[in-house]
Amino acid sequence: MRKLLSLGVPLLLLPLFIHALSLERLAGGVLMVGFVGTEAPPGSPICRAIRRYGLGGVILFDRHPSRKGIAKNIRSPKQLKRLTRELRSCAPEGRLLIAVDQEGGVVQRLGKRQGFHGDTPRPAVVAKRGRDSARKIYDRMGEELAAAGIDYNLAPVVDLALNPLNRVIVGWGRSYGKDPATVTRYASIFIDEMHRHGVLTALKHFPGHGSSTGDTHKGFVDVTQQWRPVELEPYRRLIASGRADSVMVAHLFNRRLDPRFPASLSARTVRGLLRQKLGYRGLVITDDLQMGAIARHYSLEETIRLALNAGDDLLLFGNQLDPKRIVSPARLVETIVALVKEGKVSRTRLERAAKRVRELTKQGR
Template sequence: MTVSALILGCSGRSLTAEETAFFRAVKPWGFILFRRNIGTPDEVRALTAALRDTVGRADAPVLVDQEGGRVQRMGPPHWPVYPPGGRFAGFGREAAAMARLGARLMAHDLAEVGINVDCAPVLDVPSEGSHDIIGDRAYGREPDAVAEIGRAVAEGLMEGGVLPVVKHMPGHGRAACDSHKDLPVVDAPRDALEARDFRPFRALADLPLAMSAHVVFTAIDPERPATQSATVIREIVRGAIGFDGLLMTDDLSMHALTGPFRARTEAAFRAGIDVALHCNGERAEMEAVAEGAPALAGESLRRAERALALLATRAKGFDVAQARARFEAGLSAAA
């Protein structure tokens, strides 16, 4: 079966007839959900099943951004509020254990409704004066601590049968603006980037999935954001960082990128991206992105298959009530 190197969003809590026909024709590798798609647990479960039915693959990835804090698509009244990543630094020696437990609980929430990929952990390391788009989403301001907690989050998710996506490779921490609205340009020298920004990603380079940053690093490629830079992807992501997992774009509809959507997509694939991500569910944009995306093949297909093979490793015998009580007690004690 031919699969397009795409991850696409949809418009609401159920698929329209037009969306169903489009997804059947295009056959994206996966899908992504946002708050507009989240209803009751039964509604989410029905939506994830319907999305997979359009492509005929029971293991088709369904992604969501469920970090905790202000980036949490599933929340009350059906799911608990989770703390932002920055909260875990306050647990001292228990930081990694608490982060892992929280991620394991989130994985349970997601897996119960058919979501098998979480766009976390955030491995960006904020710097003085950087925009707060990362802010308390980060696990701290020291690269090694960010890597330790990020590893714990990734392991907690995978124990629950949910694949992690590390973001935003090779680093969004120094960005002085929000890439949803503008294109960040980072002028730091390469040795400073290597020592700080790239370090957590290098420590977690063995993980299966990553998301690129819509950020220009002038010391490496002064003309193109990482998502569309062959130099950044070849020399930094695949080279200095050593990541050989599947690399997806950040959302192609973000205003950091300019130009027609087909051209945005083609530029990303020319640079070496494996899969294009488009999130807002706008049909005309998705059609243009689909026109610019190739079939998932070669090394990209190998990376995708290797990632999905990890879904079979979900741990058994997890006592949700006991784990949630332990997590909540830890949060209360730290507060």
């Protein structure tokens, strides 16, 4: 019988194991948080939070959110390897997702200035070089991530490059192109090479960011007029191929999909479109819930309530975008616990989300 990675819990007994968890640890298990620190000794705040709440994961960044030139989590290969080892030793029997955004191009946290390869081309360039080159590029990336102790890469981008005025995806070359077949082909290579090194991946940004004009980091982005159903095609194909470890849902608002809520907070989008129409059964992770598109319009309690009830499984709070909005794991856990006790989120929904997080964890390193 297959065992869950680092848990010693037989797969068939996982639902019983989840059901027996305290509400506090269930809440912690659906959270991925960012923190400041290049080390995580036993007495550090992040280590204590991981141990007490059983956090689902942490996300690491190179740059400090408010202190220019200072490392937030990533300073060098040797330091990062030590940090990930310390983080995992804080977790119950080593069960912890350790994530970064390592796409290539402008988005790569393991950069040259920290002593990593750091010269991975942006996806738009990779697609022009051909499949053999792509395999070599992503093989090296996967090897470097695994050596550093990273087991979850929040990539690849599978947005279609449909809007030439789109700066954050198209302008930065983060898309493999406008053709769904091309995007699927290179995203598949990316995923396969990550998997060869035991690194999990996340398809993003569902249901498609390539037709937008605005940037959800900064505020509300309405794609009702621009978004096209063809943007779902890479997700459809990658889900059908069995390559979708997880799907990251964006904060885009599309009145045609949901007249009230942005995708990340929308049951119509997550449970309806992604799960029912596309048949996806795996883990759904939110984009950073501290982005302007969410944080400027919803309170923390509203955000968490809507995200969980929409069907999101892993809630991402990067503590990276605004030093004034840093939120502690304790506050996040307390908020979720209160929502369950008040009947605003069901324990069953929380258990289902925590189960998916643990199932993803077992697939990694």
